[in-house]
Amino acid sequence: MGFWKSLFTGSNAATKGSRAGDAGLLDSRLIEVLPFQGENGSRLYFSMERQIDLYELEELCDAVGWSRRPLRKVKKAIAHSFLVITLWEELGNRRRLIGFSRATSDHAFNATIWDVVVSPKYQGKGLGKSLMKQMIKKLRAEDISNITLFADPQVVSFYQTLGFVVDPEGIKGMFWYPE
Amino acid sequence: MGFWKSLFTGSNAATKGSRAGDAGLLDSRLIEVLPFQGENGSRLYFSMERQIDLYELEELCDAVGWSRRPLRKVKKAIAHSFLVITLWEELGNRRRLIGFSRATSDHAFNATIWDVVVSPKYQGKGLGKSLMKQMIKKLRAEDISNITLFADPQVVSFYQTLGFVVDPEGIKGMFWYPE
Numbered sequence: 019m020g021f022w023k024s025l026f027t028g029s030n031a032a033t034k035g036s037r038a039g040d041a042g043l044l045d046s047r048l049i050e051v052l053p054f055q056g057e058n059g060s061r062l063y064f065s066m067e068r069q070i071d072l073y074e075l076e077e078l079c080d081a082v083g084w085s086r087r088p089l090r091k092v093k094k095a096i097a098h099s100f101l102v103i104t105l106w107e108e109l110g111n112r113r114r115l116i117g118f119s120r121a122t123s124d125h126a127f128n129a130t131i132w133d134v135v136v137s138p139k140y141q142g143k144g145l146g147k148s149l150m151k152q153m154i155k156k157l158r159a160e161d162i163s164n165i166t167l168f169a170d171p172q173v174v175s176f177y178q179t180l181g182f183v184v185d186p187e188g189i190k191g192m193f194w195y196p197e
Numbered sequence: 198m199g200f201w202k203s204l205f206t207g208s209n210a211a212t213k214g215s216r217a218g219d220a221g222l223l224d225s226r227l228i229e230v231l232p233f234q235g236e237n238g239s240r241l242y243f244s245m246e247r248q249i250d251l252y253e254l255e256e257l258c259d260a261v262g263w264s265r266r267p268l269r270k271v272k273k274a275i276a277h278s279f280l281v282i283t284l285w286e287e288l289g290n291r292r293r294l295i296g297f298s299r300a301t302s303d304h305a306f307n308a309t310i311w312d313v314v315v316s317p318k319y320q321g322k323g324l325g326k327s328l329m330k331q332m333i334k335k336l337r338a339e340d341i342s343n344i345t346l347f348a349d350p351q352v353v354s355f356y357q358t359l360g361f362v363v364d365p366e367g368i369k370g371m372f373w374y375p376e
Contacts, residue, residue, distance in 0.1 A: 095305035126274035171367035188350035191370020
């Protein structure tokens with residue numbers, strides 16, 4: 019896998035534009051190759067692969083201004099998420115992580131979507147919407163009827179365009195803070 | 198365990214006032230015996246045991262007017278919850294499920310509490326508050342920093358007394374509905 023280190027073995031390699039093995043990078047957990055191309059004819063695709071270089075994910079989250087989190091905990095959170103969908107740009111035998119989302123779930127009734135991110139360079143092309151549609155599709159395919167999330171004010175309208183409703187029937191999202 | 202059937206083997210026995218084995222019912226996952234007694238000198242205690250008779254749980258949820266759910270899915274949801282806390286009334290070698298709560302989680306950052314229920318007969322005694330405090334305590338002990346829930350309008354003030362905040366920093370709880 020060249021520089022492409024496993025999430026579960028950890029890596030401190032620089033990963034942007036990592037080089038992959040012989041067979042190209044489209045992994046076995048591929049879900050959709052997007053019908054349009056990125057820069058230089060690159061290919062964009064969604065995957066459920068969890069073999070994510072944590073440093074590459076951190077770089078992606080840094081780019082959208084999120085607070086840094088301990089990689090040890092990020093690794094644990096990914097391992098214990100019900101669903102992880104990643105968005106990749108692939109050019110030749112190089113690929114780059116350009117989007118990420120995950121959901122926790124009880125595998126039966128409820129799922130909650132966390133950490134939806136698309137690289138700023140790739141925003142405004144509908145990729146965030148496509149990513150969320152993939153999340154919804156997969157959760158529905160698993161017979162999850164209650165898909166929830168907590169939206170920052172600036173992304174509420176984005177989620178509304180996808181069919182998410184704020185406070186349906188007066189149900190309120192609440193967060194616990196130490197008393 | 199007499200009539201007391203395992204969640205994982207399933208049971209269709211009537212369970213109210215189920216009889217237990219020889220050694221009393223306090224299980225190995227006991228977390229706290231409450232300092233006051235129920236009716237007839239019964240003992241009330243919290244447990245993390247998941248060996249719940251699904252029919253007894255259904256009876257509890259029926260009593261508070263919840264919609265019925267397939268027991269197959271309830272079983273799966275319990276098995277895939279990060280935390281389950283149950284509240285029991287024990288008298289002699291009989292015990293009854295009188296409260297329940299569970300949380301999904303990524304085991305690292307976020308937890309979401311679902312299905313908080315206390316039997317109507319036992320409401321108004323602070324047991325719901327104690328149950329939630331046990332949930333919070335256990336989640337904090339697991340280093341979960343973000344404890345969330347979705348509250349129906351009539352219980353928002355209840356959760357506020359426990360330190361939960363509605364829409365902090367404008368963050369909105371959202372639910373997906375088919376477009």
